[in-house]
Amino acid sequence: MTEKKDKIEIITLGCSKNIVDSERLSRQLQANDFEITDSSEDAGHVIINTCGFIDAAKEESINTILEAVNLKKQGKIKKVIVAGCLSERFKDELRKEIPDVDVFFGTEDYEGIVKEFGGNLKKELLGERSLTTPKHFAYLKISEGCDNPCSFCAIPLMRGLHKSTPMEKLVEETKNLAAKGVKELIIIAQDTTDYGKDIYGKRALGELLNKLSDVNGIEWIRLLYAYPSHFPESLINEIANNPKVCKYIDLPLQHISDNVLKSMQRGITKKSTQKLIKRLKEKIPNLTLRTTFIVGYPNETEQDFEELKDFVKETGFDRIGVFDYSVEENTKSFSLGDVIPAKIKEERKEELMELQREISFEKNKKIIGKKLKVLIDDIEGEYYIARSERDAPEVDGEVLIKAENKLLKVGEFYNVEIINCNDYDLFGKLI
Numbered sequence: 001m002t003e004k005k006d007k008i009e010i011i012t013l014g015c016s017k018n019i020v021d022s023e024r025l026s027r028q029l030q031a032n033d034f035e036i037t038d039s040s041e042d043a044g045h046v047i048i049n050t051c052g053f054i055d056a057a058k059e060e061s062i063n064t065i066l067e068a069v070n071l072k073k074q075g076k077i078k079k080v081i082v083a084g085c086l087s088e089r090f091k092d093e094l095r096k097e098i099p100d101v102d103v104f105f106g107t108e109d110y111e112g113i114v115k116e117f118g119g120n121l122k123k124e125l126l127g128e129r130s131l132t133t134p135k136h137f138a139y140l141k142i143s144e145g146c147d148n149p150c151s152f153c154a155i156p157l158m159r160g161l162h163k164s165t166p167m168e169k170l171v172e173e174t175k176n177l178a179a180k181g182v183k184e185l186i187i188i189a190q191d192t193t194d195y196g197k198d199i200y201g202k203r204a205l206g207e208l209l210n211k212l213s214d215v216n217g218i219e220w221i222r223l224l225y226a227y228p229s230h231f232p233e234s235l236i237n238e239i240a241n242n243p244k245v246c247k248y249i250d251l252p253l254q255h256i257s258d259n260v261l262k263s264m265q266r267g268i269t270k271k272s273t274q275k276l277i278k279r280l281k282e283k284i285p286n287l288t289l290r291t292t293f294i295v296g297y298p299n300e301t302e303q304d305f306e307e308l309k310d311f312v313k314e315t316g317f318d319r320i321g322v323f324d325y326s327v328e329e330n331t332k333s334f335s336l337g338d339v340i341p342a343k344i345k346e347e348r349k350e351e352l353m354e355l356q357r358e359i360s361f362e363k364n365k366k367i368i369g370k371k372l373k374v375l376i377d378d379i380e381g382e383y384y385i386a387r388s389e390r391d392a393p394e395v396d397g398e399v400l401i402k403a404e405n406k407l408l409k410v411g412e413f414y415n416v417e418i419i420n421c422n423d424y425d426l427f428g429k430l431i
């Protein structure tokens with residue numbers, strides 16, 4: 001029987017890219033005969049995979065580290081290891097400020113962490129993962145790092161420059177995931193549309209999606225983090241014509257005012273953005289379009305914000321996320337300071353989200369009476385929690401189905417008729 005002191009808890013903070021890193025690390029540790037637990041009370045060691053993207057994420061990471069260190073001081077755990085983006089970026093500062101952490105690692109240093117526990121990296125298992133998502137969906141990280149020069153973003157400082165994973169490795173990883181029961185593949189990277197340019201001399205995401213769709217068992221392929229300034233035409237065609245690729249695109253725009261876009265160094269104008277969205281909607285019928293915006297960027301005027309609001313109204317996005325601007329050391333926008341008060345940022349965020357709530361509700365009402373294919377994620381209380389092709393996990397709405405009987409299975413697809421809605425969620429009944 002494994003003693004508590006041998007069990008390891010991996011705490012994952014931040015984005016889906018970190019989830020994949022933790023799943024790979026977990027597989028390596030298990031291959032070295034360590035038992036992974038999701039309970040701090042049951043763990044002898046804690047590994048914290050940190051996020052360092054914005055202030056709120058950094059604060060969460062620091063607080064989590066301090067909580068683990070406190071448990072160590074109480075003798076409840078033996079070792080605290082910190083890894084991931086925050087550790088990559090601020091390793092020296094963290095070591096000085098929190099000396100009770102046993103060791104700091106950067107991103108993807110699986111070998112170093114495994115060796116810290118006396119194990120050896122199993123190179124033959126490098127593409128394998130121990131899934132922490134429900135077994136019917138998984139994230140597929142297709143590249144690491146980013147080449148885009150966005151003035152506000154610290155990701156290249158933490159993750160380095162763009163590096164694509166070869167197609168054959170991704171196909172093999174997808175086959176392994178399908179063998180575990182994965183039916184929905186969610187494509188992620190810092191910038192998915194840059195995929196392939198470094199190893200194939202061209203942006204080859206469309207070709208990759210085509211190869212992945214040939215894997216038996218995969219029924220949905222969903223695209224996140226598609227950078228707008230270089231969206232390949234071949235990718236548009238693949239999404240439009242491949243039945244396994246969800247008619248869903250996450251297109252992080254960040255702003256629409258040319259004044260702000262230029263300072264952000266986004267490499268795109270308002271006019272080009274509008275042309276791209278028009279092309280996407282024309283070529284991909286029934287497209288669900290998600291985006292994210294930053295409010296409170298240092299040179300964002302009231303006029304710029306009003307322009308952003310008008311753009312959201314005119315475009316009618318299906319989903320949006322809004323972030324307050326966070327000033328980041330060593331980024332190009334750092335010299336601009338953080339001149340817009342937090343209160344103004346919060347007001348702008350709330351205003352934009354209220355506008356989107358109204359848009360979402362109007363869109364949802366138009367779906368009542370229609371039939372949708374859904375994937376059951378979970379059962380909570382009296383409802384099955386499902387998602388349609390329109391919904392990415394955790395960030396989008398859900399389709400709720402009354403659990404009048406327990407015949408439906410989590411992880412299976414069903415056809416439902418939409419009978420009601422609220423601002424973000426739909427209510428369906430089994431057909």
